[in-house]
Amino acid sequence: MESGKVIFSDKSVRRQVAVTVIILLALILLGQLIVARMAEDYKKAMIEHDYAVAGYLSRCGVDNSRIVTAFTHDKTGADTEIGSSLLSSSGYMESMQNSLLPVVESFHQKFALTVLSFSVLFSLAFLAVLYLGEQYRGKQLETAAGQLRLFMDGDTAVRLSDCGEGSLSRLFAATNTMVTSLTAHIDKEKQNRQFLKDTISDISHQLKTPLAALQMYNEIIRDEKTGNEVVESFTDKSRRELERMESLIQNLLKLARLDAGTIELEKTVSSLHGFLEKFIGSFATRAKQEGKSISLQCNDSVMLCFDETWLGEAVGNIIKNALDHTGSGDSIEISCEEAMAVTEIIIRDNGAGIHPEDIYHIFKRFYRSRFSKDKQGVGIGLALSKAIVEKHEGTITVRSELGQGAEFHLIFPKLTNL
Numbered sequence: 038m039e040s041g042k043v044i045f046s047d048k049s050v051r052r053q054v055a056v057t058v059i060i061l062l063a064l065i066l067l068g069q070l071i072v073a074r075m076a077e078d079y080k081k082a083m084i085e086h087d088y089a090v091a092g093y094l095s096r097c098g099v100d101n102s103r104i105v106t107a108f109t110h111d112k113t114g115a116d117t118e119i120g121s122s123l124l125s126s127s128g129y130m131e132s133m134q135n136s137l138l139p140v141v142e143s144f145h146q147k148f149a150l151t152v153l154s155f156s157v158l159f160s161l162a163f164l165a166v167l168y169l170g171e172q173y174r175g176k177q178l179e180t181a182a183g184q185l186r187l188f189m190d191g192d193t194a195v196r197l198s199d200c201g202e203g204s205l206s207r208l209f210a211a212t213n214t215m216v217t218s219l220t221a222h223i224d225k226e227k228q229n230r231q232f233l234k235d236t237i238s239d240i241s242h243q244l245k246t247p248l249a250a251l252q253m254y255n256e257i258i259r260d261e262k263t264g265n266e267v268v269e270s271f272t273d274k275s276r277r278e279l280e281r282m283e284s285l286i287q288n289l290l291k292l293a294r295l296d297a298g299t300i301e302l303e304k305t306v307s308s309l310h311g312f313l314e315k316f317i318g319s320f321a322t323r324a325k326q327e328g329k330s331i332s333l334q335c336n337d338s339v340m341l342c343f344d345e346t347w348l349g350e351a352v353g354n355i356i357k358n359a360l361d362h363t364g365s366g367d368s369i370e371i372s373c374e375e376a377m378a379v380t381e382i383i384i385r386d387n388g389a390g391i392h393p394e395d396i397y398h399i400f401k402r403f404y405r406s407r408f409s410k411d412k413q414g415v416g417i418g419l420a421l422s423k424a425i426v427e428k429h430e431g432t433i434t435v436r437s438e439l440g441q442g443a444e445f446h447l448i449f450p451k452l453t454n455l
Contacts, residue, residue, distance in 0.1 A: 053170040057163065064159050071151060181209060193220040234293040241286045248286070252279050288417050291350070292402070295424045302344040302428060309373045309382065310335040316349050317371065320356055328365035331356070335373040341380050341449060343429055351425040351433075354418035355384050355445050362443070363388030378451055385444040391437035399435065 087108055094104050181197050188195045196216065197209035259272045294300050310333070317331050324331050352371075359369045369386045391399060402420040426433045431449035 053166055056166045060159065060162050060166065064155070067155055071155065074151075181212070185212075188216060193223060230296050233296060237289050237293040241290050244282075244286055248279065248283060252276075252283075255279060285417065288421055292417070292421055292424060295421075295428060300347070300428065302347060304342045304344050304429075306340055306342045307345065308337055309339045309341050309380070310337045312343075312345060312349070313352070313371055313373065313382070316352060317356070319353075320360065323360060324369070327360065329360065329363055330368045331371065332368065333371050335371070336375075339373045339375045339380060343449070347425050348429065351422040351447070352382065352384070354422045355447075358418060359384060359386040359388065359443070362386070362390075367442075380449050380451060382447040382449075383444065384447075385442060387442040390439045390441050391435065391443050392439055396435065396437060400433070 091104050091108060094107075095101055184195045184197055193216075196213050255272060255275045258268070259276070262269075313333055313335055317333055320331060356369065356371075363369065363386050367386060367388050369384070372383045372385075374381045374383065400419050400423045402417055423433050426447050426449075429449055431447060434446045434448070435443060436446070437443040
């Protein structure tokens with residue numbers, strides 16, 4: 038009973054049911070009219086047949102009074118049996134074909150066509166009601182889907198029309214409640230991200246002044262050339278730690294800006310070969326000092342729409358990671374490939390590789406592997422690379438076997454090049 042109430046609370050369903058009931062009542066009425074018409078036609082055909090039989094008998098000399106009596110008086114079962122025996126011998130019986138009885142055949146054809154016509158009309162009307170009802174609900178759902186797409190595209194003010202009755206309106210009302218809740222969560226998340234960005238930015242800026250002072254003091258001590266090996270050793274260590282601290286602060290600021298969505302990429306369509314060749318040059322000195330090689334394989338025709346500064350940051354972090362995890366004599370190969378739907382940058386090395394335990398965590402912020410020999414990193418470079426690639430609407434994946442090196446794939450859809 039409750040389900041029936043729910044169904045009939047929908048105005049469109051009630052309207053559809055009402056139209057269907059009207060069509061059924063009209064069909065019943067038409068059926069009765071057809072039956073009445075059939076009876077009248079049958080009576081007319083029967084009387085005309087009796088007229089013809091009476092005329093034939095009269096023409097054959099049968100007394101007219103007996104003919105009238107035969108058609109107007111009641112007949113007994115014996116009369117029926119005698120007539121059946123008489124006519125059956127000539128093939129006139131119930132099993133004979135209708136085509137041998139022109140009156141019956143005409144009656145059958147006429148009303149068979151009439152009933153078929155009304156049946157077709159009823160079926161078409163019923164299907165039309167169903168079709169129009171589904172069209173109406175389909176338009177409602179399509180409109181709702183369009184509104185939801187607008188919401189997904191960022192228009193949080195969008196709401197579905199839920200002022201009607203029925204199951205769809207209740208669904209739209211529930212969806213509006215969910216959308217309102219999501220909007221509140223989105224606003225809260227934006228506030229949290231902005232707070233995080235502002236906090237990190239404030240802390241970073243506060244650290245820059247003492248950091249710059251420490252770097253200046255460290256340079257002054259180094260320039261003094263005291264001749265004390267211990268002092269000079271600690272001065273070099275201080276310089277490296279200060280550089281690490283400055284790099285960490287800069288990366289934290291970049292991540293905060295990416296998280297807050299305040300970065301607007303300045304994309305241009307450029308050749309990947311030229312970009313990578315110029316960028317790899319900045320690592321040539323370090324690679325040479327460490328006895329490692331960096332090679333590039335990329336066709337000049339491979340183009341990509343990207344922000345050179347930010348994508349350079351992403352690629353640079355991966356190359357730094359490769360340099361940190363390779364030894365003297367190892368190599369780093371950078372290549373780019375172009376397929377039907379994507380453009381791909383591949384960075385592979387033949388170094389130590391990534392432990393299976395770490396492969397699913399290396400893009401997490403501040404993740405440090407317990408197997409890593411690199412004690413200087415803080416686990417933020419690859420997380421920053423991932424955020425930058427995703428900002429370019431791309432994805433980043435890694436393949437590695439322990440002792441066999443690592444292979445990073447930066448995959449960008451060509452649709453972003455348009």
